[in-house]
Amino acid sequence: MPSAFNFSASPFDCLTLDEQRLVQDSVDIAYFPQGETILAMGAQPTHLFVIIKGFVQQFDGSDVVTTYRPDDCFDGRGLVAGRVSSRFVAVEEVVAYQLAKHAVSELIAGNATFGALLFSDLSNKLSALSERQSRHELQSLTMARVDEALLRPAHFVEADTSIMDVVKQFHALRTATLLVRDRRVDPPALGIFTATGLQRAILHGTPLDRLLVGELANFSLIRVRPDDQLGEALAVMLKHKVHRLVVADGEQIMGVLEALDLFSFLANQSYQINIQILEAQDVATLKLAAGQITRLIALLNRNGTKVNLIARLVQELNAKLFERAWQLIAPPDLLANSCLFVMGSEGRGEQLLKTDQDNGLVLRDGYACSVDVAEVCDKFSEALAEFGYPACPGHIMVSNPQWCQNVTDFSQTVRLWWMTASPDSLMALAIFLDAHAVCGDTALLEQVRAAVFELAADNDAMLARFASAINLFGGNGAWWNRLFLMGDQGKEPLDIKKLGTFPLVHGIRSLALAQRIRVTSTAERVEALMAAGKLPEKLAGDLMDSLHFFMGLKLKVGLQALETGHAASGGIQMERLSSLDRDLLKDTLGVVKQFKVLLNQRFHLEAL
Structure with missing residues (x-):
């Protein structure tokens, strides 16, 4: 029997090896010239057809219902029902596998996913697809590369640094891990000292300003490569009973992989990016976190995570990213007297890959900012563009004065959109209806949104x-x-x-x-x-x-x-x-x- 059957095409890609052998033992090849009716209305089918070459169209009366092409299969529903409800015609020469009915019945009985993908309705097909993907998720995560997880920056001190100065470094760098260089030996040694070693330092008895870190550092480093699998890194941690691994590409130190970050990656990779965003002290660091969001999306998609869950994570991360960027750019008085919001797919929590900026700002009535608000908004829009969110072609951004107003003026603008009812104004209104607050006083945004719902009440013509x-x-x-x-x-x-x-x-x-x-x-x-x-x-x-x-x-x-x-x-x-x-x-x-x-x-x- 043919050995080149394509088991990577749906629904055959969910079969076990034994089920694949059943297919190979039960399949034959058929040829149909152009114009031939392969299955007539009311016929009792004996085979499931899988197209190798050519095209087949399904007709309901004289109307084309769908077109089947290479790797598509038909008519699963007719095979199960025992009767064909449409007409299937070869619109050009067709070569197809024909799989015997008894084999199809056996596959359906033993593999629920195959049956659902073959002839179920939309919801059952998607459920079967989701279930199949979820089985592979954890396995795929452990096969991810070490450098796809969060690597903590490698910070170095010399072996003759005092423990007192090391503690100051811990505080200044907001870290609990330092790599220790000992140049007193040949070749120079590299060790590690963590916050957990402070207990031993205190019990040592030597004043901390005279106790050198080189005396307490561990110079038996456990290393992994950036292209090693995370599953292997986890095994190394368990084998050596350590909580941190130094990630090195040859002699170049790439960073430190901590157990908490590895476990967080396997459970929820968004945690690591969230930490990066919250700890960012400048826009440049936020740009790195923004790049991680796209890589996270690709990884989650590859691992079979449901798209609505990915979108929810992206919404939360983007909100944190925008909030932190606004906090770094805007002065404190502007933060307290405004509400930054996003709209469109971002506002609905349905955005995945980065798209055009859709955002706005509502200011408190009577508030006079200590700086030029327009200049601050321009800097924010420029920062988002650097993060990979391009400027909106329709200028629906805080840098556009129409989308940066106080409560009273913004409410009046919304009313004009509604009353004008032009295509552009109604589209602006639709976009604004999806507004979601990300930073500041959310009550300001709600006051403007309330104006929309007041106008919509019992106005069927405008609706x-x-x-x-x-x-x-x-x-x-x-x-x-x-x-x-x-x-x-x-x-x-x-x-x-x-x-x-x-x-x-x-x-x-x-x-x-x-x-x-x-x-x-x-x-x-x-x-x-x-x-x-x-x-x-x-x-x-x-x-x-x-x-x-x-x-x-x-x-x-x-x-x-x-x-x-x-x-x-x-x-x-x-x-x-x-x-x-x-x-x-x-x-x-x-x-x-x-x-x-x-x-x-x-x-x-x-x-x-």
């Missing part, structure tokens, strides 16, 4: 204008047809934000505004709408599954772009997607289409 933005993109249905194009057709990237994320998020935002729901994340808005009986439970679940899929797909494509030296974008190249991702994309965009129908009915958008 309809606001909600109508869901129809800005993809209204002619051409994008939907592109999902079924073959080969080189339709190679223009699909904008997942415009076609999927935006109508979903803005639709939920519009329903939440109509109900005066004040939470900002899409997940919280969905929960509140469901609790109020304004969103069916099944649709609510499908919408959140779809949003998380869009976020994950955009992240995957963005990371691939970054790895090849290109900027991350929202464009999806359909021909580069796996068969599973194409299938899920079709399902999730179908959910958005269904949701838009509900929104058009709810807000009577056809009357606009």
Whole structure:
């Protein structure tokens, strides 16, 4: 039987070695000329087909339901149901594996993930995918490199330094570990002294200002290389019963790996970046932490962490990063009399890779700053740009006076957005509705947000204008047809934000505004709408599954772009997607289409 069967394609990538052998023993190859009907409506299928070469289209009547290409399989649902409910036609010459029904039934019975990926609905497919990824998470983390964890800086003292001066160094450098150079021996020795050695120093009996650190330092250093696996580093710590390892590349000392940081990495890598941010004393140090956030995202994604959990961690870390940057740049009186906030996907807690800055500042009425506020805001925007967050093309930033006002003026601006109801003003209002405070007096922001909800009360006409933005993109249905194009057709990237994320998020935002729901994340808005009986439970679940899929797909494509030296974008190249991702994309965009129908009915958008 064929030995080149592609077990890396879904759903066969979840099979055990024994299950793979079953497939190889039960598979054969079939050929179908162009135009031949492979499976007719109502037929009783005997095989599952996996395409090797060519394209097959599934028809419902005369309408194309989907297109299958190499490595795709069909018709799993018909095989299980015992009856084909569509027509499958070879639109060009097709060579395909055909896997016997008894083998497919055995695989489904013994492997729940295979069955879910083969023929389940959207939520079950995603659940099976998530469960499969989580099994590998801890194993993948222990296989990460040592230099992917937080390495403490290596600080050096000479062996003839007094313990009193060492303690001063501990305090000044905010560290508990110093490396000790002893140049009195040949070749020079390198040792380590930590805060736990202070007890021995006190019990030594020699005055601390005369006791030399070289007498108490441990010169039997345990080293690891930066490219060693973290699992190996953990084993070394356990073997030698030490809490710190010196990380060295040859003779170059890269830093110190502490047990607490290693365990924190395995449990929650964000802890280390949080420490870096909180201890930062300048913007340059914060820039290093900002770079770590992107590496953390890539690592968590590679390890199978759920995308909504990654987004939540990123929101918390970015909030800490922005807060610390603002604290370092703004004077104390400005910190006490303002509220710095973020908006858009950052405000909703749905941002992953770095995107344009969306932020603003609300000042207390009557407050007169001791410095030029505009100059401080410019420095903050410049700092974020250095961190990798580019300036917003629409200038929705604190450096724009429209987004840096006192409570009264900002509230008046929001009212003008609502009353003007132009496309730009309603988009500004939508962005502001996602505002999330990161530093300062949050009550100032809430006062401005309250103005929005006062105006929205019982104003159906304006709510309809606001909600109508869901129809800005993809209204002619051409994008939907592109999902079924073959080969080189339709190679223009699909904008997942415009076609999927935006109508979903803005639709939920519009329903939440109509109900005066004040939470900002899409997940919280969905929960509140469901609790109020304004969103069916099944649709609510499908919408959140779809949003998380869009976020994950955009992240995957963005990371691939970054790895090849290109900027991350929202464009999806359909021909580069796996068969599973194409299938899920079709399902999730179908959910958005269904949701838009509900929104058009709810807000009577056809009357606009």
